[in-house]
Amino acid sequence: MSDFAIRKIVTQVEEILHEGGPLADPPPVKGAIYAICANPFAGRHEVDLQPSMEALKPLALMLTDRLVAALGGRAGIDAYGKGAIVGENGEHEHGAIWHVSGGYGMRDRLGECRAIVPSAMKVGGMGTTLDIPLGHLNAAYVRSRFDVITVACEDGPRANEVLFALAMARGGRVHSRMGGLEISQVKGEDGLR
Template sequence: MLKPEIRKIVTFEEETFIEGFKATDTPLRLFAVAAVITNPWAGRYVEDLKPEIQAYGPILGKLMTDKIINLAGGADKIQAYGKAAVVGLNGEIEHASGLIHTLRFGNFYREALSASSYLSFTNIRGTANSPIMVPLMDKDDVGRRSHYLTIQFAIPDAPRDDEVVIVLGGATGGRPHHRIGDRYQDLKDLGRDLDNPAAV
């Protein structure tokens, strides 16, 4: 049976008490779980990525979802979420993308939170200690701008050239002093259809 070779699991957490020179009403917690795995396709072109994607997705999805919920202190504590992948230099962006853009991976997190919005994402190529950026959005409302956040951290020894770093991120709330409103007001002001923003 195909299964990911996990070299390490890395967790990240920060708690903000003062933002923009003003104390927060409630401290904002941002957190992430990263799995550093061997890239099964490193150094070669592989036409069919599906076997590894389908095999790795459920294993990583379950493991990482359990860990991030534990880090958060419960699924009910997570209001915003996202995902990311960084592939090493002997891999393709397609490898990073393939491992996180499968329902076999992301649905574990989405269903555990009873979420309805899609998981925002980044997928890039990088070296060890590359900045890992995990964009977040409200788990139920994609237009809720207060929850547009980004987690940033790095792993000093990952990814190696033949590795991929797979990441889930979360937050306990939105920006502490958010005051730019939600995108729905912009749509109203522009006379756009809330259900079809592209329509004129």
């Protein structure tokens, strides 16, 4: 991970009590964590980026552990997502290296997770926002878990950096009432239902 030297780590947690309706009991909680890292590929084209996916696995495991702790432990976490913002001297693919390491890092720590980990990647400058999509861990059709959490760093990513982020939630959107597959109907067999 030395090629991706960490400058800073930021954790955020949101507890949503209501959105104009009755108080949620218990309130849904969602959180995100990101690391601002050096981008060893900034300013040049590297043909083979795949070895970097392996190099980033320790970062993914560390960020997962910290986010699970910030959310009060593993129990009840039922949605996840990931994302990256690449600084201006990098390219979109420098964020895409987070697909495997970020996703499998969370799966390693969260246990059985059959659904794809939703993700968003982009290139942007300091203060760029990223809406990280969330989806249910085992059943992509659980509409109540379709959500986002927004991350932004006022001093990053700098031109030669990349922001690698993970997100998780306990519970769905507050006052969710759009139908679809309910939690009680999840079979968790194919990642869809």
